[in-house]
Every structure is written in structure tokens, then in C-alpha cells.
Amino acid sequence: xxxxxxxxxxxxxxxxxxxxxxxxxxxxxxxxxxxxxxxxxxxxxxxxxxxxxxxxxxxxxxxxxxxxxxxxxxxxxxxxxxxxxxxxxxxxxxxxxxxxxxxxxxxxxxxxxxxxxxxxxxxxxxxxxxxxxxxxxxxxxxxxxxxxxxxxxxxxxxxxxxxxxxxxxxxxxxxxxxxxxxxxxxxxxxxxxxxxxxxxxxxxxxxxxxxxxxxxxxxxxxxxxxxxxxxxxxxxxxxxxxxxxxxxxxxxxxxxxxxxxxxxxxxxxxxxxxxxxxxxxxxxxxxxxxxxxxxxxxxxxxxxxxxxxxxxxxxxxxxxxxxxxxxxxxxxxxxxxxxxxxxxxxxxxxxxxxxxxxxxxxxxxxxxxxxxxxxxxxxxxxxxxxxxxxxxxxxxxxxxxxxxxxxxxxxxxxxxxxxxxxxxxxxxxxxxxxxxxxxxxxxxxxxxxxxxxxxxxxxxxxxxxxxxxxxx
Amino acid sequence: xxxxxxxxxxxxxxxxxxxxxxxxxxxxxxxxxxxxxxxxxxxxxxxxxxxxxxxxxxxxxxxxxxxxxxxxxxxxxxxxxxxxxxxxxxxxxxxxxxxxxxxxxxxxxxxxxxxxxxxxxxxxxxxxxxxxxxxxxxxxxxxxxxxxxxxxxx
Numbered sequence: 027x028x029x030x031x032x033x034x035x036x037x038x039x040x041x042x043x044x045x046x047x048x049x050x051x052x053x054x055x056x057x058x059x060x061x062x063x064x065x066x067x068x069x070x071x072x073x074x075x076x077x078x079x080x081x082x083x084x085x086x087x088x089x090x091x092x093x094x095x096x097x098x099x100x101x102x103x104x105x106x107x108x109x110x111x112x113x114x115x116x117x118x119x120x121x122x123x124x125x126x127x128x129x130x131x132x133x134x135x136x137x138x139x140x141x142x143x144x145x146x147x148x149x150x151x152x153x154x155x156x157x158x159x160x161x162x163x164x165x166x167x168x169x170x171x172x173x174x175x176x177x178x179x180x181x182x183x184x185x186x187x188x189x190x191x192x193x194x195x196x197x198x199x200x201x202x203x204x205x206x207x208x209x210x211x212x213x214x215x216x217x218x219x220x221x222x223x224x225x226x227x228x229x230x231x232x233x234x235x236x237x238x239x240x241x242x243x244x245x246x247x248x249x250x251x252x253x254x255x256x257x258x259x260x261x262x263x264x265x266x267x268x269x270x271x272x273x274x275x276x277x278x279x280x281x282x283x284x285x286x287x288x289x290x291x292x293x294x295x296x297x298x299x300x301x302x303x304x305x306x307x308x309x310x311x312x313x314x315x316x317x318x319x320x321x322x323x324x325x326x327x328x329x330x331x332x333x334x335x336x337x338x339x340x341x342x343x344x345x346x347x348x349x350x351x352x353x354x355x356x357x358x359x360x361x362x363x364x365x366x367x368x369x370x371x372x373x374x375x376x377x378x379x380x381x382x383x384x385x386x387x388x389x390x391x392x393x394x395x396x397x398x399x400x401x402x403x404x405x406x407x408x409x410x411x412x413x414x415x416x417x418x419x420x421x422x423x424x425x426x427x428x429x430x431x432x433x434x435x436x437x438x439x440x441x442x443x444x445x446x447x448x449x450x451x452x453x454x455x456x457x458x459x460x461x462x463x464x465x466x467x468x469x470x471x472x473x474x475x476x477x478x479x480x481x482x483x484x485x486x487x488x489x490x491x492x493x494x495x496x497x498x
Numbered sequence: 499x500x501x502x503x504x505x506x507x508x509x510x511x512x513x514x515x516x517x518x519x520x521x522x523x524x525x526x527x528x529x530x531x532x533x534x535x536x537x538x539x540x541x542x543x544x545x546x547x548x549x550x551x552x553x554x555x556x557x558x559x560x561x562x563x564x565x566x567x568x569x570x571x572x573x574x575x576x577x578x579x580x581x582x583x584x585x586x587x588x589x590x591x592x593x594x595x596x597x598x599x600x601x602x603x604x605x606x607x608x609x610x611x612x613x614x615x616x617x618x619x620x621x622x623x624x625x626x627x628x629x630x631x632x633x634x635x636x637x638x639x640x641x642x643x644x645x646x647x648x649x650x651x652x
Contacts, residue, residue, distance in 0.1 A: 091601070093604075095604060096558065096559055096561045097557035097558075097593065097605075099555055099556075100554045100555060101554075
């Protein structure tokens with residue numbers, strides 16, 4: 027067998043030690059491990075580097091206890107060491123190349139890497155604070171609890187608690203407001219900065235629209251899905267981007283986010299029998315027009331909007347496939363929403379094998395609307411529908427979304443299942459029952475009751491009538 | 499937890515250095531007629547590490563051990579025969595008390611309190627010392643309000 031030359035081995039080692047093989051959240055430890063594995067770092071060099079880390083930790087424990095104690099509880103020590111490693115990670119990552127980072131370990135520059143990283147963490151913290159102050163000044167005036175709490179409570183609490191030295195790695199904040207694209211793999215202050223940068227971009231886009239229009243689209247969204255929009259984890263940017271996209275696509279004005287019946291007809295006409303290639307082109311053209319009409323020139327925002335394209339394409343394709351385009355758009359008048367068709371009345375029960383296939387498909391579907399589409403097209407009996415609800419294939423808001431698809435008769439059938447005990451004594455008074463606190467043992471019962479509580483009294487009375495008629 | 503495991507292994511690598519540091523304390527303790535052999539120091543560090551693990555604490559270095567030796571080697575109640583065993587037991591009491599007083603008493607101050615009780619109120623009895631310190635810790639927590647750690651870093 028031919029012996030490999032030293033230079034060949036070096037090349038192989040370099041290839042093996044690629045940035046992709048390193049754990050970005052434990053960069054230093056990962057680099058040490060990989061370096062040892064590939065022989066780039068000797069045991070002695072690794073031990074020396076780790077001893078230096080321990081010296082930093084010793085100093086910090088003394089600082090933490092204000093020089094009073096040399097020992098701390100294990101969880102405190104773990105927190106401090108993670109904070110130290112977070113800063114060293116930042117220092118090593120800031121080196122131009124992975125090779126330079128390895129040299130820093132070999133040469134025992136732990137303190138230098140720590141100081142460099144700590145400076146980066148401090149700068150990132152300062153930048154995040156400034157981003158937050160700007161964001162707060164320009165925040166949207168919307169009544170969305172998650173948005174409001176994140177900006178007014180969670181982020182200020184984070185800035186008040188965050189410690190550059192002892193808590194660098196922590197993201198101790200209850201940030202509930204969801205971004206359209208959120209990189210959760212990043213931790214600590216670097217995550218907060220990313221979050222704030224992205225939220226600022228989303229906000230900048232939303233601020234191109236009149237406040238009244240944003241309010242209108244949120245209210246309509248809540249009405250259509252029969253939920254209190256203020257309590258939902260809705261991403262405003264996505265809602266508005268969708269609205270403006272479909273408005274432009276249906277020859278409407280970019281900042282009028284709700285569609286008229288006429289626009290919906292235009293939309294249907296444009297998308298009828300469209301090929302995949304044509305769909306791609308039409309999406310590109312429409313996004314481009316949205317950007318021009320709103321006079322958006324911020325490259326980061328343009329790039330962010332284009333990241334939404336694949337998602338939009340998938341949703342459009344699915345809705346065209348399951349013929350539920352109306353579920354993708356929001357209408358000016360809630361009444362314009364096309365009448366819902368019944369899903370499970372009078373249909374036949376499917377075989378166990380078919381049912382398992384449908385459950386699998388629902389579980390694998392990423393979008394709530396796709397899940398609803400599958401259920402709508404495959405489930406046709408009450409028994410199968412209830413089995414589906416009990417199959418744990420739906421999560422959180424998806425239940426409400428599915429219930430909002432049902433007719434009053436179907437809602438009545440489900441009500442009868444849940445309130446069978448109450449109905450033994452006679453007719454049911456659903457409006458009265460809904461005014462009480464009801465505890466449910468079954469998950470879907472809980473979501474169903476929650477849904478019933480959001481719908482208006484008139485509709486509740488209709489369901490009640492249906493339930494009582496079914497009894498007779 | 500990975501980071502802590504690494505720390506423990508580094509601590510082991512530093513064992514030799516720790517033993518030497520504690521052996522140097524013999525210079526001071528010999529003035530009072532006490533001495534620890536290398537084997538005894540090794541056993542002491544082992545017992546200390548077990549005790550730290552039991553009480554869920556991390557100690558880097560030998561400062562506490564050196565302080566315990568420094569203060570207690572002048573005790574009127576300890577004999578060379580039991581010296582090593584008592585020093586080991588004092589480590590256990592010390593780390594237990596660090597937790598019981600919620601880290602609110604500095605290392606040196608706590609060792610001085612222990613020494614004072616041991617020499618005066620307890621007449622050199624380890625059992626009495628443990629009981630006395632337990633009462634002290636309860637009173638201390640009562641008077642200082644529980645779970646309101648004053649030790650807070652940046």
C-alpha cells in the first residue's frame with residue numbers, strides 16, 4: 027500500500043475539518059474535538075487551552091462571588107462556563123478562517139479569544155439595544171397581544187436582565203411574537219439581534235400600509251377563522267404580504283389588502299389551468315410589482331420577501347390542487363367568503379388501511395391549510411372525522427381552523443358527541459352552557475369548546491337547534 | 499453538562515499541582531505539631547471531590563482546603579492522630595454550610611465561624627459543631643430572608 031505524504035495528510039485533515047462539521051452552538055468544544063480527531067491539535071495543546079479556560083472561569087467565579095468564595099453551586103458554575111464558552115466561540119468564529127482559529131487554540135490564545143469574543147458580545151448587545159429603541163419608536167399600532175408583549179415587556183425585561191459576562195449565552199426572554207423566518211439555531215444575544223433585525227424588516231414593510239388597512243385585515247382574519255385575532259400568534263407581515271400579493275395579482279391596488287368578489291373572480295380566471303412554469307412567472311411578476319408599487323428599495327427587505335416565494339408557491343399549488351383558493355385570500359366582506367361545503371355528512375366510513383394512510387398524509391403536511399384540504403377531500407363520515415380528531419394529527423390553532431370549515435349541522439353533530447350527558451335531561455341550551463367554565467378531558471373537546479366560545483350567539487343558536495333536532 | 503465534564507477532567511489533570519500546594523501548608527501546621535502526608539492529602543482531595551459532588555458544588559483550586567488547614571491547625575482540641583480525618587470532615591461541613599447559608603457568607607468568614615464554635619461552644623466535638631452550625635444556618639436564613647441571594651455578578 028502506498029504511504030500518503032505529509033502534505034497529502036494535511037490536505038485531508040483540512041478537508042475533514044470543514045466548517046460544516048462544527049457545531050455552531052458549541053464551536054470551541056467542537057473545534058477542539060475535531061482538531062484532536064484529525065490530529066491538527068495535539069492532546070497537550072488541547073489540555074493547555076482547556077486549562078486556560080479554567081483560569082478564566084476561576085477569575086469569573088471570584089468576580090461573581092465578589093472575591094468571597096472560590097466555590098459555587100454546580101448550576102451557577104455551568105452557567106458561567108457556558109457564558110465563557112459563548113464568548114470564546116464568538117472570538118474563534120470571528121477569525122478569518124478556520125485555520126486561524128485552530129492556530130489560536132494551538133498557541134493557547136484562550137484569553138485573547140475570550141476578550142475578542144466578549145467585545146463582540148458587548149457590541150452586539152449595544153447594537154441590539156439600539157435596534158430595539160428604533161423598533162419601539164416605529165412599532166405598529168396593532169392590538170395583537172403577542173406583538174405587544176414582546177415589544178413592551180419581553181424585550182425590555184431581557185435587556186434589563188442580560189449580563190454580558192455571566193449570561194452571554196442566555197436568551198432569557200418570553201418572545202412570543204413569531205417571525206415569518208426565524209433562525210432558532212442561533213443562541214444568546216446574537217439570536218436577539220437577528221430577531222430584532224428581522225422584526226425591523228417586517229415592520230418596515232408593514233408600515234408601507236395604512237394603519238386602518240392593517241387593522242381591517244386582522245379583524246377579517248379573526249372573523250373568518252372564528253378566533254380572537256388579538257390572542258393569536260399571527261405574523262402580521264405574512265398576512266399583509268399575502269394580502270398585497272393577491273390584491274396585485276387580482277389587478278387591485280397594492281395597499282388594499284382585502285379582496286372584492288370581483289377580484290376573486292379575476293384571481294380564479296388567472297390561475298385556472300395554470301402550469302407550474304406559468305405559476306412561477308406570475309409569482310415573480312406579482313412580487314416584483316408589489317415591490318415597485320410600494321417603492322421598496324431596501325435590499326435586505328427585498329431578499330426577505332423573496333424568501334417567502336417558495337412557501338407562497340407551495341400554498342398556491344396546494345390550494346389549486348384541493349380547490350380551496352378562497353382559503354388563501356381574505357375578502358372585503360366576510361359574507362363574500364364562499365359558503366362552506368359539508369365534510370363528513372352522510373358519507374361512508376373508510377377502511378382502516380385507508381384511514382391510516384390519510385392520518386399519515388395529514389401528519390406529514392406542513393401547512394395547516396394542506397391538512398384541512400386532505401381531511402376535506404378524504405374524510406366523509408362522522409366516525410372517521412372523530413377518529414381523525416383523536417389521532418393527534420392536528421396541533422393547536424389547526425383544530426379551530428378545521429372547525430371553522432364545518433357547517434352548523436356538522437358542528438351540531440360534534441356538539442352532540444361532547445354534550446351527550448347534558449342532553450339526557452332534555453334539550454340543550456348551548457348559549458347558556460358556553461357561559462360556564464367547562465373542563466374537558468379530551469384534547470379535541472377542549473379545542474371544540476374553545477371554538478364554540480368564539481362564535482356569535484346567532485350561529486350558536488343555529489347549532490343548538492340542530493343538536494336538539496338530531497336528538498328528536 | 500458537557501462543559502462541566504471537561505472541567506472535571508481538567509481538575510483531575512491538575513491534581514498533582516493541588517497536592518503540592520496543600521503539602522506546602524505543612525510549613526505552617528508544623529508550628530502547631532501537625533502534618534499531612536502526600537497520601538493523606540490525596541485522600542483528602544478525593545473526599546473533598548466526593549463531597550462537592552454530593553452537595554452539588556464546583557471548586558476550582560485549593561484555597562478553601564488551605565484556609566481550613568490554616569485556621570484549624572492551631573486548635574487546642576485536635577491531635578495529630580485524628581488531624582487528617584477531622585480536616586476531611588471539616589470540608590464536608592464547610593460545603594454543606596455554604597449551601598445552607600445560600601452562599602451569603604464568604605469562605606474565610608464561614609471558616610472563622612466554624613473555628614470559633616469548634617473551639618469555644620463545642621469544646622472540639624465535631625458532632626456538637628454540626629448541630630450548632632445547623633441552628634446557626636436556620637437563624638441566619640430567618641434573619642436574612644430566604645432565597646434572596648445578595649451575591650450577584652455583572
